[in-house]
Amino acid sequence: MPPRPKPQSLASEHTPFAVRRRLQRSPSASYLHDFIYGAVDGAVTTFAVVAGVAGANLDETVVIILGGANLIADGFSMAASNFLGSRAERQQREQARREEQLHIRFVPEGEREEIRQIFAAKGFEGDELERVVEVITSDAELWTDTMMSEELGFGSTEPNEYRAALATLAAFLLVGFLPLLMLAHELERSEVERAAQNHRNEAIALAALFAGLDARDSYTGRHSEAVVELAAQVTRELGMPQSFVAEVKQVALLHDVGKIGIPDAILGKPGPLDETEWELMHEHPIIGAGIVASIEPLAHLAPAVRAEHERCDGKGYPDGLSGEQIPLASRITLVCDAHHAMLSSRPYRAAMQPAAAVAELRDNAGTQFDPEVVDALLSIVAP
Ligand SMILES: [Fe+2]
Numbered sequence: 001m002p003p004r005p006k007p008q009s010l011a012s013e014h015t016p017f018a019v020r021r022r023l024q025r026s027p028s029a030s031y032l033h034d035f036i037y038g039a040v041d042g043a044v045t046t047f048a049v050v051a052g053v054a055g056a057n058l059d060e061t062v063v064i065i066l067g068g069a070n071l072i073a074d075g076f077s078m079a080a081s082n083f084l085g086s087r088a089e090r091q092q093r094e095q096a097r098r099e100e101q102l103h104i105r106f107v108p109e110g111e112r113e114e115i116r117q118i119f120a121a122k123g124f125e126g127d128e129l130e131r132v133v134e135v136i137t138s139d140a141e142l143w144t145d146t147m148m149s150e151e152l153g154f155g156s157t158e159p160n161e162y163r164a165a166l167a168t169l170a171a172f173l174l175v176g177f178l179p180l181l182m183l184a185h186e187l188e189r190s191e192v193e194r195a196a197q198n199h200r201n202e203a204i205a206l207a208a209l210f211a212g213l214d215a216r217d218s219y220t221g222r223h224s225e226a227v228v229e230l231a232a233q234v235t236r237e238l239g240m241p242q243s244f245v246a247e248v249k250q251v252a253l254l255h256d257v258g259k260i261g262i263p264d265a266i267l268g269k270p271g272p273l274d275e276t277e278w279e280l281m282h283e284h285p286i287i288g289a290g291i292v293a294s295i296e297p298l299a300h301l302a303p304a305v306r307a308e309h310e311r312c313d314g315k316g317y318p319d320g321l322s323g324e325q326i327p328l329a330s331r332i333t334l335v336c337d338a339h340h341a342m343l344s345s346r347p348y349r350a351a352m353q354p355a356a357a358v359a360e361l362r363d364n365a366g367t368q369f370d371p372e373v374v375d376a377l378l379s380i381v382a383p
Helices: 007-012 016-024 032-055 060-106 108-121 126-137 140-150 161-216 218-237 242-254 257-261 275-281 284-293 296-306 328-343 354-364 371-381
Strands: none
Touching (some): 060 161, 108 126, 108 140, 126 140, 161 218, 161 242, 161 257, 218 242, 218 371, 242 296, 242 328, 284 296, 296 328, 328 371
């Protein structure tokens, strides 16, 4: 229910001055009808496109392209048809006005009689009626206007076809855009959810795999954990983005996971390995990459796990890659792995002094190790 106006404001709107001012303003045309016409079609057709594409399981870019094409093509055709319709209406009105002016000119008595009957029907009679007829028919414009509205039923405002078309187009675009916005919002939400779910799956798989390695060989487990933090620091030092730091941490944690497949006699041997044993030991990056590749959330890490023992000079294993052929995550992990191993004591050798480890890394930068990675690590451990 519309709010009831206050009696004071109603009275102020009906003083002789307010009434005169209101009537002097010619009434403005309303384009509400044109707006609703565009809005309804804009909403319905874009919803139909979105629903059709979603139902057919097509890519979201198809929705954006089809939705956008619909907005432009259908929106413009709606506006054009409203433009033509409004122009035809205006031309019909002008035609009727011309005919009425001809009637007044050629059969004024007949037209005067029409005015008389129109106002008699409104309750005028006798001298009063004749006075009204006299006033109206003495002004050709007023006479024509009266015939247009009273006899032919035209409204007092004349709509503009350009504004009508613009109202339809604006409404079509505004309202038609809403389903696309809703879809974009929905896609963004599901994308965020999917990323979060992937992240959870990755963390679960990583934890399960690492628990297996740790149970099989606790030294390798502890050593891998220690390498993770150093590898993260080195990656940050190299100016890499946070997403890559996360990936390097995963590679560092899993770099030796292939040792799960190495026989106990080799893995736990208290002395140095012989040639055959080394050959078997050198299989661990291949075994590790195979394990990682078979676990879907971690499969993208397999190439870096496989290349963790490749050397910059191409003399590493298993594929003899060199320089930038080796994934950066592998190059970082190798340097951090070597540094931590040098500082750890093993049953068959004592731990190195930190200064000796630094010298060893420097000596092998450019041959075994990526020199930039060595520089980054040294700026952290030996600033
Ligand atoms: Fe390794």
